[in-house]
Amino acid sequence: MSASFYSPDDLVALWISLKLAAITVVLLLLLCTPLAWWLEMTRSRLRVLGEAMAALPLVLPPTVLGFYLLLFLGPHGWGGRLMQGLGMQPLAFSFGGLVLGSMLYSMPFVIQPLQGAFQSVGARALEVAATLRASPLDRFFTVAVPLARRGFITGSVLAFAHTLGEFGVVLMLGGNIPGRTQTASIVIFNHVEAFDYAAAQRLSATLLIACFALLLIVYTANRRVPETAASA
Amino acid sequence: MTSRALRGASLLLLAAAFAAALALPAAAEQLNVAVAANFFGTLQKLAPEFEQASGNQLVLSSGSSGQFYTQIREGAPFDVLLSADTDRPRQLEADGLGVAGSRFTYATGTLVLWSPKAGVVDRDGKVLRSGSYRMIGIAEPRNAPYGAAAQQVLTALGLWDKLNQDKKLAVGENINQAWQFAATGNVDMAFVALSQVSNGDVIAGSYWLPPQSMYAPLDQDALILARTGKRATAEAFLNWLRKDPQAVATIKAAGYHVRE
Numbered sequence: 001m002s003a004s005f006y007s008p009d010d011l012v013a014l015w016i017s018l019k020l021a022a023i024t025v026v027l028l029l030l031l032c033t034p035l036a037w038w039l040e041m042t043r044s045r046l047r048v049l050g051e052a053m054a055a056l057p058l059v060l061p062p063t064v065l066g067f068y069l070l071l072f073l074g075p076h077g078w079g080g081r082l083m084q085g086l087g088m089q090p091l092a093f094s095f096g097g098l099v100l101g102s103m104l105y106s107m108p109f110v111i112q113p114l115q116g117a118f119q120s121v122g123a124r125a126l127e128v129a130a131t132l133r134a135s136p137l138d139r140f141f142t143v144a145v146p147l148a149r150r151g152f153i154t155g156s157v158l159a160f161a162h163t164l165g166e167f168g169v170v171l172m173l174g175g176n177i178p179g180r181t182q183t184a185s186i187v188i189f190n191h192v193e194a195f196d197y198a199a200a201q202r203l204s205a206t207l208l209i210a211c212f213a214l215l216l217i218v219y220t221a222n223r224r225v226p227e228t229a230a231s232a
Numbered sequence: 233m234t235s236r237a238l239r240g241a242s243l244l245l246l247a248a249a250f251a252a253a254l255a256l257p258a259a260a261e262q263l264n265v266a267v268a269a270n271f272f273g274t275l276q277k278l279a280p281e282f283e284q285a286s287g288n289q290l291v292l293s294s295g296s297s298g299q300f301y302t303q304i305r306e307g308a309p310f311d312v313l314l315s316a317d318t319d320r321p322r323q324l325e326a327d328g329l330g331v332a333g334s335r336f337t338y339a340t341g342t343l344v345l346w347s348p349k350a351g352v353v354d355r356d357g358k359v360l361r362s363g364s365y366r367m368i369g370i371a372e373p374r375n376a377p378y379g380a381a382a383q384q385v386l387t388a389l390g391l392w393d394k395l396n397q398d399k400k401l402a403v404g405e406n407i408n409q410a411w412q413f414a415a416t417g418n419v420d421m422a423f424v425a426l427s428q429v430s431n432g433d434v435i436a437g438s439y440w441l442p443p444q445s446m447y448a449p450l451d452q453d454a455l456i457l458a459r460t461g462k463r464a465t466a467e468a469f470l471n472w473l474r475k476d477p478q479a480v481a482t483i484k485a486a487g488y489h490v491r492e
Contacts, residue, residue: 067302074306093308175308176293177264190294193408194273195428 009178010187010203017184020095020170021163024102025156028110031103032155036114037140054111057104062168069101069173093175098183101169109158117151118144150222157218161211261288261465264309266300268316268452270378270407270425271339274486275314278479282472288465296406298375304329304457311460312469314338314452317377321453331463334456338473339488341450342426343381348414348437353421357440360391368395369402369413369422378407381447382423388446425450427487452488 006014039050057065072079073092080090091097121144129139145152167185174181176190184207191200267275272294279290293310295303300313301320305327313330315321318337324330345360345368347353352365359365371379386392395401402419404410407428414422429435454473456466473479480490 070302070306076306080307090307092306093303171295172299172303175266175303175310176295177309178291178293182293190272193269193294194276196273 005202006206007199009182010184010199012179013182013184013187014203014206016095016180016182017164020098020102020183021160023099024106024163025110025159027099028103028107028159029152029156032107032110032114033145036111036151037118037144039111040115040118051115055108057106058108062105062166063172064168065105066101066169066172069097069104069169073097073100073173092173093177093181095181098170098174098181101173102163102166105166105169106159106162109162110155113151113155113158114148115151117148117154121147153218153222157215161215164207164211260286261462262291263288263311263462263465263469264291264293265312265314265469266293266295266304266308266310267314268297268300269294270316270341270427271314271452274427274483274488277486278473278482281476281478281482282469285472285476286465286468288469290469296375307459309459310457311462311466313455313457315455316341316452318451318453321455324457325455329458331456331458331460331466334467334470335453336470336474337451337491338454338470339452339483339490341378341452341488342444343378343385343423343442343447343450344426344429344435345421345440345442346411346414346424346429346435346437347421347439348417350438353438353440355440357389357442359421359440360386360389365400365420367400367402367419369404369410369419369424371404371407371410371423373403376404376406377450378410378423378425379403381450384447385423385442425487430487 035050035054039047039054060068070092071077073083073090074080075084075090080092083090091100125143125147126139129143134142165185166183167189170181170183171186171189174183174186176182176186182190184203188200188203188207191197191203265275272292275290275292279292283289297316297320300308300310300315301324304310304313304324313321313324321330321335325332325335345353345357353359360368370382373379373383383392386395402410402413402422404413404422407425410422411424411428413419414424426441429437429439454470456463456470460466473483483490
């Protein structure tokens, strides 16, 4: 891991990527847990509408999603004007903007496993808990969440990996600025554009190996967890 | 065990990242330069020379000219744009997003029909009419200047419609993709930039340089952006790029023309 193996830009970009992926996952879990729970439990007709909207970020090409976010968050956009009205800098071309873009881009990868996991918990376990006078909040935190552990793990891993590999959204919304919005996947692209294939391969291999190790660890843990959780 | 090793490795990585960030040379000023993908490699070579000469630092962002145009309209924090065309800098200048009068042509590209294999392309480009090939790579004519130039050459030769009908054109999103099509052998030859295939005076493989009269000049314009707070440094950089003999020599060696 000498300085000659990775350039300073490479290392800074790796750090930005890791930070972006970690923050995105944490915020998505906070946001998507109640959302997925509501989608699974509600009998409202809004449910299908919510499910369809939660899957929408999968449809648009990432650069197009980035383009719309840029228009929305830029100084002429509705979001950018709101930020300026509140005395804040517009989010475009900042790390905060990347977090927002990544959350939108990776949201389906958290919502869908969570909703599936809540579904597999089933009404019965919750009804039993209710007869034991567990409050709704109690039922959610002590019954549903532990039983849906697999969904949380899968969703976190998918969102983390998806954000690490993100390219189109961060390129358009972030502006490829070293030290601020330049992530590892963009540096790889830069190396390829500059015909520096050796550097591109070093960084690509790093990302691949790191993600493969991460996935292996999580899936190994995932295999051990659920049986005991399901019989609890 | 594995997770501890992983934690150790990531800590090491973090420490290295911080060390690298601290080790960046202290600079008088930092210029954010948005540079067209085709000139990125050349500017990477030029940047240390300018930094040494001026004490200022260049932070390079590579991308497509169209993407930069949109981003600059939305307030991107760039000080200087080195575009791959003339239209977008001109438009930005007209819209008051560029410093009036700062625009000039820093390099003019040269189109080349190129194959990585020897003996595929002859020096007069007769191979195009022979039809003895499966596919030709070009860049998207609507967005990429080199793609538009390739279309003009093929139209001048009377081959554009026929090649389209025969589905013999592989269209890359930009000039680098067109180059990749040919370099990986997926097309027999491609219209690319001379800067992509020349290494000094040496060009590996076989090539044809279409006469410059067959296509509109591939002028690439530079512009200082109006939002910059570092106008003097930006002017110094563009002046250096335009006049420093060493810089001009490097640009020429990379396969571009430079207007005297």
